[in-house]
Amino acid sequence: MSETREFKTEVQQLLQLMIHSLYSNRDIFLRELVANAADALDKARFESLTDPASAREWKIVITPDKENKTLTISDNGIGMTREDVVENIGTIAQSGTKAFLKMLEEKGENNSDIPELIGQFGVGFYSAFMVASSVDLITKRGDNPAVCWSSTGEGSYELSEADRTEIGTQIVLHLKEDAEIYLENWKISEIVHRYSDFIAYPVVMPEKKIDDDKNETVEERTLNSQKAIWLRKPSEITDDEYKSFYAHLSNFGGTEYLKAIHMTAEGASEFKALLFLPKQAPFNLLMPDIQKKGLQLYIKRMFITDECKELLPDYLRFVCGVVDSSDLPLNVSREILQQNPLLGKIQTAVTGKVLSELKKLLENDRENYEKFFVEFGRIIKEGLHTDRANAEKLKDLVLYESMNSPEGKRITLKEYVDAMPESQKDIFYITGDKREAVASSPALEYFRSKGWDVLFMTDPIDEWVMQSMYQYAQKYFKSVVKGDFEDKELEDKVKSAQEKYAPVAEFMKKVLDDKVSEVRFSGRLTDSPCCLIVDGQALSPHMERLFRAMNQDVPVSKRILELNGDHPVISALSEKLAANADEAELTRYAKLLYDQALLLEGSPLTDPAAFAKEVVTLLGSVLK
Numbered sequence: 001m002s003e004t005r006e007f008k009t010e011v012q013q014l015l016q017l018m019i020h021s022l023y024s025n026r027d028i029f030l031r032e033l034v035a036n037a038a039d040a041l042d043k044a045r046f047e048s049l050t051d052p053a054s055a056r057e058w059k060i061v062i063t064p065d066k067e068n069k070t071l072t073i074s075d076n077g078i079g080m081t082r083e084d085v086v087e088n089i090g091t092i093a094q095s096g097t098k099a100f101l102k103m104l105e106e107k108g109e110n111n112s113d114i115p116e117l118i119g120q121f122g123v124g125f126y127s128a129f130m131v132a133s134s135v136d137l138i139t140k141r142g143d144n145p146a147v148c149w150s151s152t153g154e155g156s157y158e159l160s161e162a163d164r165t166e167i168g169t170q171i172v173l174h175l176k177e178d179a180e181i182y183l184e185n186w187k188i189s190e191i192v193h194r195y196s197d198f199i200a201y202p203v204v205m206p207e208k209k210i211d212d213d214k215n216e217t218v219e220e221r222t223l224n225s226q227k228a229i230w231l232r233k234p235s236e237i238t239d240d241e242y243k244s245f246y247a248h249l250s251n252f253g254g255t256e257y258l259k260a261i262h263m264t265a266e267g268a269s270e271f272k273a274l275l276f277l278p279k280q281a282p283f284n285l286l287m288p289d290i291q292k293k294g295l296q297l298y299i300k301r302m303f304i305t306d307e308c309k310e311l312l313p314d315y316l317r318f319v320c321g322v323v324d325s326s327d328l329p330l331n332v333s334r335e336i337l338q339q340n341p342l343l344g345k346i347q348t349a350v351t352g353k354v355l356s357e358l359k360k361l362l363e364n365d366r367e368n369y370e371k372f373f374v375e376f377g378r379i380i381k382e383g384l385h386t387d388r389a390n391a392e393k394l395k396d397l398v399l400y401e402s403m404n405s406p407e408g409k410r411i412t413l414k415e416y417v418d419a420m421p422e423s424q425k426d427i428f429y430i431t432g433d434k435r436e437a438v439a440s441s442p443a444l445e446y447f448r449s450k451g452w453d454v455l456f457m458t459d460p461i462d463e464w465v466m467q468s469m470y471q472y473a474q475k476y477f478k479s480v481v482k483g484d485f486e487d488k489e490l491e492d493k494v495k496s497a498q499e500k501y502a503p504v505a506e507f508m509k510k511v512l513d514d515k516v517s518e519v520r521f522s523g524r525l526t527d528s529p530c531c532l533i534v535d536g537q538a539l540s541p542h543m544e545r546l547f548r549a550m551n552q553d554v555p556v557s558k559r560i561l562e563l564n565g566d567h568p569v570i571s572a573l574s575e576k577l578a579a580n581a582d583e584a585e586l587t588r589y590a591k592l593l594y595d596q597a598l599l600l601e602g603s604p605l606t607d608p609a610a611f612a613k614e615v616v617t618l619l620g621s622v623l624k
């Protein structure tokens with residue numbers, strides 16, 4: 001029974017792109033199809049663990065046919081049922097495809113790196129249409145009837161019965177005229193060698209040979225070495241081999257990585273690992289449903305799963321790679337395997353290795369480390385909160401901008417502490433949305449006058465992280481906008497201001513009673529008349545704003561208003577009060593002072609229009 005079906009809209013869009021765009025590198029279609037075949041073999045081989053009768057000589061065969069201008073890629077892997085085909089090839093239910101198309105839309109003209117991105121989104125099969133004017137896929141799974149899927153990629157596809165008896169999948173590409181180079185043996189073997197050398201199954205090509213009696217025979221030539229790259233000596237692996245392996249397994253696409261990490265663990269748990277630190281964060285780093293998480297797990301070279309989350313803590317989810325263990329049991333289900341305590345031991349070892357490699361990178365290649373940190377720092381910071389065992393190591397890996405360092409330059413906590421003058425006892429920080437916002441905070445004035453640096457924490461995650469970062473190098477972290485501020489040297493000064501201007505503080509408190517919990521003098525300010533301070537345990541204003549942005553109900557915590565006894569505005573207010581000036585007028589001034597303090601801490605005004613009007617009125621009276 002034959003039927004014609006329409007492609008889903010997204011697939012059509014994607015196909016248009018494949019058919020009509022001219023990519024610089026069309027070779028990757030073969031990489032994608034061989035990778036799919038290898039995945040299908042992985043699945044079948046995994047099934048054969050519990051059903052030994054189904055074991056067969058696993059392989060992938062690539063057959064060019066110059067006469068018919070077809071290139072056929074076949075595997076004896078898991079195969080697909082009719083439903084599988086409709087689901088996998090006709091629809092792509094995966095959210096990845098939609099995300100891919102969305103990204104293309106956003107990128108617009110500038111889409112030169114698309115080939116590298118294709119594999120990333122699970123749209124690999126469609127890349128066949130870069131070189132083929134039509135594609136037939138014949139497949140059989142288990143005892144189900146074989147099925148044939150054909151399409152020219154123009155909106156619809158045909159499904160019909162097929163007479164294949166062998167389990168597995170065969171993909172026949174009817175090559176476009178300009179793609180006939182892919183019929184050449186040398187071209188095929190070059191591509192396989194380049195992109196698929198490490199595939200764990202033989203990728204073979206039938207080749208005609210003339211034997212001694214001048215008879216034509218066909219022999220299969222194996223094109224790939226099948227050497228598991230992670231089992232080889234690092235010194236014997238070329239850059240290209242690393243790159244193509246990275247492209248094969250990276251969650252993010254692309255061949256560029258920052259660092260390859262080889263690991264051989266012996267003793268309690270024996271395993272080998274090859275891990276990669278990526279260079280760039282994928283645009284979907286924060287979209288967990290798209291992003292595959294976890295490392296690939298092999299047991300004695302046998303592929304088990306490519307999403308083993310137990311091998312890495314969540315905050316290292318940008319690392320990709322392979323772990324090959326010789327201790328884990330082979331003949332159990334994935335679910336049971338995932339509860340094996342050995343995985344936890346491997347995780348500990350792998351985490352330690354990644355952190356020490358990052359430290360080395362920080363020490364030896366600061367420039368690249370900083371670039372890396374800009375991409376992945378916010379994810380690493382999650383570890384400060386979630387991985388207590390490694391918290392101290394992680395503290396050495398985080399970078400922050402600071403008041404005393406130029407914009408864009410980041411320093412380590414160690415550099416901060418090393419630069420602390422003797423008079424400074426604590427590590428000071430301020431949280432906020434961005435550098436400009438925190439850099440102008442009046443709360444910094446005192447620290448500036450002392451020459452003490454203040455860390456700028458402008459990542460949304462920083463505030464959350466700081467809840468568990470109490471100390472570094474035996475120094476406490478203190479927020480500059482929090483109330484517990486003491487300076488013995490300034491005590492007398494503050495005390496005398498408190499006495500001299502007591503009526504000002506009283507009056508301000510009366511006017512702002514519903515907004516502030518206390519009005520007091522402090523030595524914290526040099527240039528500004530007043531600033532708002534958060535009481536001990538209360539949420540910082542930045543955190544409050546974050547919660548509100550997430551639509552969470554947070555109680556409005558009253559701030560402490562701190563006044564600067566040295567500021568002319570305060571003395572002027574004091575004089576006016578003493579002279580019994582118009583109370584309505586003074587009330588307006590008090591509110592104005594409060595509003596500008598709110599603005600400086602980055603908080604919104606409840607009534608910006610009233611504030612603006614007040615400022616204009618004031619200007620009017622000055623300019624009169």
Ligand code: ADP
Nearest residue numbers: 036037040079080088121122123124125126169
């Ligand atoms: P991806 O391989 O990234 O999931 P593809 O578009 O390349 O995306 O393939 C879609 C799906 O089709 C695969 O996930 C797999 O289920 C199925 N598939 C593709 N090629 C084969 C094959 N040779 N054998 C069995 N299933 C396949």
